[in-house]
Amino acid sequence: MKRITKKLKDAGLKVTAARMKILELLESNRGTHASAEELYRMMLERGEDIGIATLYRVLTQCEQAGLVERLQFEGGRAVFEIAEESHHDHIVCVRCGQVQEFHDEVIEARQREVARDAGFEMEDHSMVLYGLCPGCRGD
Amino acid sequence: MKRITKKLKDAGLKVTAARMKILELLESNRGTHASAEELYRMMLERGEDIGIATLYRVLTQCEQAGLVERLQFEGGRAVFEIAEESHHDHIVCVRCGQVQEFHDEVIEARQREVARDAGFEMEDHSMVLYGLCPGCRGD
């Protein structure tokens, strides 16, 4: 059984063509951070006949099931990525929009501490750094 | 001259009634983190006649001038707060929506390091922790 099929079953979601196609697309685009609109165009280019409504529905369901992560960078629209085993955060170039991933245990640990000190039990966090990427710093 | 008047002048913005009212409202609601829609309702309750379009325009201009900060928590709409001298980040309760502010130099310093290691010159960041607040943990 394909890995994606298993992921869907484990999440309690029916294994449908649309869901398979969408997860395959996300898997083959790791690191891309595409918006719904961009994913939709990619599907069309691949010749797949998936409605944008279905795309949004599947992304939302998969997000709730933990198969997909939704990221909200500055500037309105959300971008999506396939969920990885390991958590990471993002650095976005304010000039060209390039996105890099990073993971830092010092920050992660400190976040849990800060939350605990405030009396919160931390469940999640979002952290995005903005700056000029190496390529854009020279311009 | 009123403090707010000075802020506007220093920012190179004309001192208009709408701008004064909006900044006054934000100042008298420090820590509230209200959305544009909520601010609009508050203005109406105060009997002020400010259009929602103006509200958005003023918020955007003041954000660009550094007088106001726009925060994007999960769930679509942005919330606004008057800019403070000192930077801070936020912890949001996933149950009741309560927002607390915090500042942690360990994290801030580490963020700059992480960005530098990736070759970026960090200009800004957004960090929001999500969890259950003390009040909601008992439920």
Place this chain on the structure above:
DNA sequence: CTAGTTGCAAATCATTTGCACTTGC
């Protein structure tokens, strides 16, 4: 068979914009 899924078009929500009118300097 039938509850869950999908595609389409229409709806919704937050935010932005065009335009004629008003106001700060």
Place this chain on the structure above:
DNA sequence: GCAAGTGCAAATGATTTGCAACTAG
């Protein structure tokens, strides 16, 4: 006086929803 600011209504862009047709289990 005039460029900048404002209110209103209409436009926009991203995302969601109603509904009738379709499909996985």
